[in-house]
Amino acid sequence: MTTTLRVHRLLLIALGTALLLTGGAAPSRAQTVVVMVNGEPITDFDIEQRSKLDALSGLKSQSRQDVINELIDEKVKIKEGKKYGVEPGVSDIDQSYSGMAQRMRITTDQLTKSLEVKGIRPETLKNRMRAEMVWTSLVRGRFKEQLQVGERDVAAAVQAQNGEKLQIEGFEYKMQPIVLIVPHGSSQAATEARKKEAELYRSRITSCDEANSLFRSTPNAAIRESVTKTTADLPEALRKVLDDTQVGHLTPPEITKQGIEMVVLCARNSTMIDTPKRREVREKMYGEKYEKTSKRYLAEIRKAAMIEYR
Structure with a gap:
């Protein structure tokens, strides 16, 4: 910081x-x-x-x-x-x-x-x-x-601290959140009915195109714009759910304040991602370079300034 x-x-x-x-x-x-x-x-x-x-x-x-x-x-x-x-x-x-x-x-x-x-x-x-x-x-x-900040310098710093690898293999997930709206104050029976409806959709949907076509025309339902996240961006529990879901299919429905929520997994691609430690080290190294450069620059322009005490 x-x-x-x-x-x-x-x-x-x-x-x-x-x-x-x-x-x-x-x-x-x-x-x-x-x-x-x-x-x-x-x-x-x-x-x-x-x-x-x-x-x-x-x-x-x-x-x-x-x-x-x-x-x-x-x-x-x-x-x-x-x-x-x-x-x-x-x-x-x-x-x-x-x-x-x-x-x-x-x-x-x-x-x-x-x-x-x-x-x-x-x-x-x-x-x-x-x-x-x-x-x-x-x-x-x-x-x-x-x-x-050079990546080799980051890698060396990470390795020196705890031997952690510079990169680890993970996944990049492209997905679209879906919600089946349940009005506030609805009965438990109404909520369970919507959840069963969600399970029915899960058995039918096999692609993101199908999901968009269906949920954009379904009353009291919404499908949001796609988002892309990597393994490092997601909590372990959500990563496991996405890894267990076939591409083009829906994740198991969850009851939330909004209603019944799911995610349609549009793509899951292997990628090389940052580890949290690598990001931390890079940011620290940048901050140190910035502070050093800033102090040197300020000293130069202050030396050339006209400063007169009264």
Whole structure:
């Protein structure tokens, strides 16, 4: 998990707690310029606001200079983004802000309220979001080749950890979910009748084409669009059911909240799939490369920046 994602997760938790409180927006106040970065000011109010946001995000206690450095970094990131045409618009930032609210299962107004309770302006969070969006796009775009993780390196890392094979043979399943609708509150007898109906369909269906033709015209029944999953994507119990089902046939009916559900297996093909360990190692290696590249890039552009303390 990258530092940005970790900060966002902590912030979500903290803001959820803040919703239980009441209060108003932070009052306006005079602003004193503390440092100029490429001609743009960072004020004491900016520092105060970011300190509050960092505390709310659950970051370890930072000194005033740490917070100033954080703000300086963001200024140089934004300028570097403009150099390469990476400039998120207002709608992009608002969408990111709204997305955070959705992950918290609250409205954007409630998110704003929870910030104001802590004396933080929404713009303080949005400014940090803007810098993160710009920087992620820059690093991934400019250093795409350097960030690639070689499969041989992944294989070696996995082998070194626990001797697990790089790949294992599995299956790729193409299937379509089917539901025979049972209205809410129906009797047990009605449910059992629909289940018997499902068993009858199982004895008749021998292909996906037949299933589509039948269930698209059957009252109170639905067949959904096909989905493709690999062995690694499915729980063991479902894999066993699919492995025991002939291609073109239906899986045994199950009673769910929707009604009687089945799956028509359209194809089952052998494939070489990732093991969960391989995916974990690849993601970790990418994250390490990203962090290293990001720090080096930031050091370069910060060295070239005009930073003047007042």
